[in-house]
Structure formats: structure tokens, C-alpha cells
Amino acid sequence: MPIDHCTPTEAAVLRLWTDLLPPSAGAPPIRSLDDDFFDLGGNSLGMIRFLFEVQERYQVELPVADLYSDASTITVAAAARAIDDALATAAGRAGTPEVTE
Template structure:
């Protein structure tokens, strides 16, 4: 894996580690190859709802290779669609007022300097 996992990917990795009993080696790790089953997937979906407050499309999770990256992307997309236009505009205005260093600190991606 060339890049560090995103915050959402890190959360998914933690959830899968708890549910499956072993940590995914990276963001391309497949849920079912790690021992996940239908019941475990439903438990994961419930944890996503509890943690992020969004519902994941069950059909998508069963129809594709379910990797950490795919699950995280689905969560992020669901979060984005749940944000109203006014709230999104306010968040964008707040981000516009931040320096690059402040944005990096918020994202947890501090420079190597």
C-alpha cells in the first residue's frame, strides 16, 4: 500500500479487526477472503450505522469485492449525500478560511518537517 489509510479506512479496519478476529493487511483486503460471512456483514453494517449514522446499500456490498477501500468510499459517499446544501456551504466557507497547515492538522496529516 503506497498511501496511508484515510480516517474512514482506519475505522473500517478497526471494525473488521473486531468482527473478523484479524486485521486486514491493507485497504485492498477483501472482507469475505478474511473470513467474513453474511451475518458478519450485517454486523458490520450495523456498526457503520452506529458509528457514522449512515446506511450502506446492502446490494452493493454483496455485488462487488468488498474491500476496506470500497467500504470506506461507500461510507464517505453516504455521509456526503446526507449533508444538506446549506451545511455543505458553511463547511466549505470554514475550510476556505483555514491555512494549509490547519487543514493538514485537522486531517491528521502533519508534515515531516
């Protein structure tokens, strides 16, 4: 899925990943919402940082298992979908949380 047609949450994930995945030798740039975090040069520490940023920004805890539920890869689209699902669940429990980009 092309980057120019993305949801606000996908755009937020793209910005986070761009910050967390600095360009390195041989690592490709993010070109698609279907790009995998680890194929882009991410590592487990980077994933923990991403999960921390999601929790800080959206006030939801995003279990790693949620990211792996669709496939064996963690894509921009899958991460955004997991955030949206967590926000919807939180909204059902305590009203609508404020979403920030």
C-alpha cells in the same frame, strides 16, 4: 494499497473489521486496503454486524449494493468510500453530520 496510507474512514473500517474478523485457522490478517471481507474469513452475519456498526457510528444506512458497486468483492477501501459517499449525501440533505472514528 498499503494500510499505513489510509484515510480516517479507512482506518475506522480497519478497526471495525479487526473486531468483527477474529483470527481463525487459515484466515489471513488484514494486510491491504484492497483485502476482501469474505477472503479474510468474514461471512454474511459479520457483514450485517458491520452494516449495523456503520449505521450506529455514522448515522447513515449503507446498502449492501453500494459495497458491491465497484467489483464483486467488498474491500476496506470500497467500504470506506461507500461510507464517505453516504455521509456526503446525508450532509447535502441535512447539514454536515458529525464524523466519529
